[in-house]
Amino acid sequence: MTSKVVVCGVGLIGGSFALAIKSALASVANERQKVQIVGMGRTRAPLEQALQLGVIDAIATDWASALTGADLVLLGMPVGQMAPVMAAMAPHLEAHTLVTDGGSTKADVVAAARAAFGAHFPSKIGQFVPGHPIAGAEKSGVAAARANLYLDKRVVLTPLPENAPEAVRAVRTVWEICGAKVSELAPAEHDRVFAAVSHLPHLLAFALVHDLATRDNADQLFGFAASGFRDFTRIASSHPEMWRDICLANRNALLKELDAYMMELMKTRVLLASADSAGLEEMFDVARTRRDAWLDALENAA
Amino acid sequence: MTSKVVVCGVGLIGGSFALAIKSALASVANERQKVQIVGMGRTRAPLEQALQLGVIDAIATDWASALTGADLVLLGMPVGQMAPVMAAMAPHLEAHTLVTDGGSTKADVVAAARAAFGAHFPSKIGQFVPGHPIAGAEKSGVAAARANLYLDKRVVLTPLPENAPEAVRAVRTVWEICGAKVSELAPAEHDRVFAAVSHLPHLLAFALVHDLATRDNADQLFGFAASGFRDFTRIASSHPEMWRDICLANRNALLKELDAYMMELMKTRVLLASADSAGLEEMFDVARTRRDAWLDALENAA
Numbered sequence: 389m390t391s392k393v394v395v396c397g398v399g400l401i402g403g404s405f406a407l408a409i410k411s412a413l414a415s416v417a418n419e420r421q422k423v424q425i426v427g428m429g430r431t432r433a434p435l436e437q438a439l440q441l442g443v444i445d446a447i448a449t450d451w452a453s454a455l456t457g458a459d460l461v462l463l464g465m466p467v468g469q470m471a472p473v474m475a476a477m478a479p480h481l482e483a484h485t486l487v488t489d490g491g492s493t494k495a496d497v498v499a500a501a502r503a504a505f506g507a508h509f510p511s512k513i514g515q516f517v518p519g520h521p522i523a524g525a526e527k528s529g530v531a532a533a534r535a536n537l538y539l540d541k542r543v544v545l546t547p548l549p550e551n552a553p554e555a556v557r558a559v560r561t562v563w564e565i566c567g568a569k570v571s572e573l574a575p576a577e578h579d580r581v582f583a584a585v586s587h588l589p590h591l592l593a594f595a596l597v598h599d600l601a602t603r604d605n606a607d608q609l610f611g612f613a614a615s616g617f618r619d620f621t622r623i624a625s626s627h628p629e630m631w632r633d634i635c636l637a638n639r640n641a642l643l644k645e646l647d648a649y650m651m652e653l654m655k656t657r658v659l660l661a662s663a664d665s666a667g668l669e670e671m672f673d674v675a676r677t678r679r680d681a682w683l684d685a686l687e688n689a690a
Numbered sequence: 691m692t693s694k695v696v697v698c699g700v701g702l703i704g705g706s707f708a709l710a711i712k713s714a715l716a717s718v719a720n721e722r723q724k725v726q727i728v729g730m731g732r733t734r735a736p737l738e739q740a741l742q743l744g745v746i747d748a749i750a751t752d753w754a755s756a757l758t759g760a761d762l763v764l765l766g767m768p769v770g771q772m773a774p775v776m777a778a779m780a781p782h783l784e785a786h787t788l789v790t791d792g793g794s795t796k797a798d799v800v801a802a803a804r805a806a807f808g809a810h811f812p813s814k815i816g817q818f819v820p821g822h823p824i825a826g827a828e829k830s831g832v833a834a835a836r837a838n839l840y841l842d843k844r845v846v847l848t849p850l851p852e853n854a855p856e857a858v859r860a861v862r863t864v865w866e867i868c869g870a871k872v873s874e875l876a877p878a879e880h881d882r883v884f885a886a887v888s889h890l891p892h893l894l895a896f897a898l899v900h901d902l903a904t905r906d907n908a909d910q911l912f913g914f915a916a917s918g919f920r921d922f923t924r925i926a927s928s929h930p931e932m933w934r935d936i937c938l939a940n941r942n943a944l945l946k947e948l949d950a951y952m953m954e955l956m957k958t959r960v961l962l963a964s965a966d967s968a969g970l971e972e973m974f975d976v977a978r979t980r981r982d983a984w985l986d987a988l989e990n991a992a
Contacts, residue, residue, distance in 0.1 A: 522916045542914065584902060585915040589922040591958060592894060594977045599954040600886060601980035610984045612844065613887040614824045618985070619921040620891040625981050628974035636965055646959055650952060652901040656893060657948055663938055672930035675896040678903035679927050682912045683920070 394461040396428040398438040401490040402464025403533025408566035411535035455480040463489035468633030474504035494546045494575040496637040514550035517559040539567035546575040583641035593624035696763040698730040700740040703792040704766025705835025710868035713837035757782040765791035770935030776806035796848045796877040798939040816852035819861040841869035848877040885943035895926035
């Protein structure tokens, strides 16, 4: 029996998902377990590239043919593009097809899905199980895709009340086949957590590089930047359009985190301006201790 | 002829300096070129460890014996400890001995040197050539020292008007022997540049981890933190005491950088709060383009 998986938006996320599934099934010594990966996208060139690279098996040019007999759809495009895609696919979605996504924000994607499915096809919203694979990289595009991108990485599902337990279980199983560790959060909780540990750090890194890049002595400054700066700003090499969309999609939670951080910087400024030696060392020490404990826990879990 | 090099503060910086010199001379097929590395420090245990690890050849317990016949002294302790060390060594410094340091800030170290040498031994200030090897690591201590720490890394010398050209040249040569690329800046200019590209990023990383670590849901937040967060906060695992000293030593330049960054964050907040999609993408794009150009230049230089 051949499964049909549709990947819409064959970039790093969608392409790696396709490669991970192919790789996992290739290692299963079961002739009956086959998968056909069909690519969809807004532009033709990346799909042709994905086909040439063996990431997908076929290109679909319309949703009607893409979704005929499809078992699973992964929406791999930036979150800002989800709404029109969902609206376009909704009429053609067969009753047995599950849909999930790789978007970095969830409340807005859920709202887009409710608008797309719920308005005209209310029974189909239960087929959409929202997800977020925590496996970014500053590289983007299908050329950066790799079968092990999700190995030992976390995937967060944010199930809807309308999702049948077996639908959530099926999507969970697909991600586990890709090597991921799956957990669940409510959509709004997901967005609050990732505003703090992902979206804010991206914004801070972009802001620092932008600040220095726009100065008269930028060349001198970058000339003396070293490995600490390189790692601190690695995420400032992330995709501008994708991160614009993420920041806007999760704007409210991100503004709260940004305000909390500016408050923390004001407190730090007071310590520094008053030369509060003990206060500064205490703050640095709390940070280092917590970070090192986190790294230890990560290593023990791996 | 055996050279005598004294390393005071045998941690990552001093220990790696010792190993780099030993390693470089070991590869020179010249029996006459030998070096003896003598360690000094405020506590005995790290010196014993350095001796056992072969990082140093001997331990000196007082400055009088340490400096007898010494050709070069490297001060490898945190910048906050330089002043008393310089005051203690000044009376015993022979006329031919050069002194340099590995401190991350320079105006304060120069001031400490002027106080220590200039007050009672004004002729000796010319023997001190201030320096800053740009080769941090979040690890500290002699166990983390390695012979290649400075390979292809930059070292900034901030010479004094009193330094003879041959003194500066000699210190430059020693760092080049360690594999470093040496450049020169005025002390105040050095401190302004490193406030921007090193000290501020450290402060920002400590502040973010501290902010999250002190929340009620810290465990949940760290539970979902991934590789972007890990790299962004790598420098928050730096040594709290050392970074307290650096921040305080370079307080004025760092406050200016912190204020500039908070202004940048306020502008970013306006873009986000007003959902200025084009403005956000433009800012992210400027940052990514500049960072990628910097990385390309680094790779071409290597």
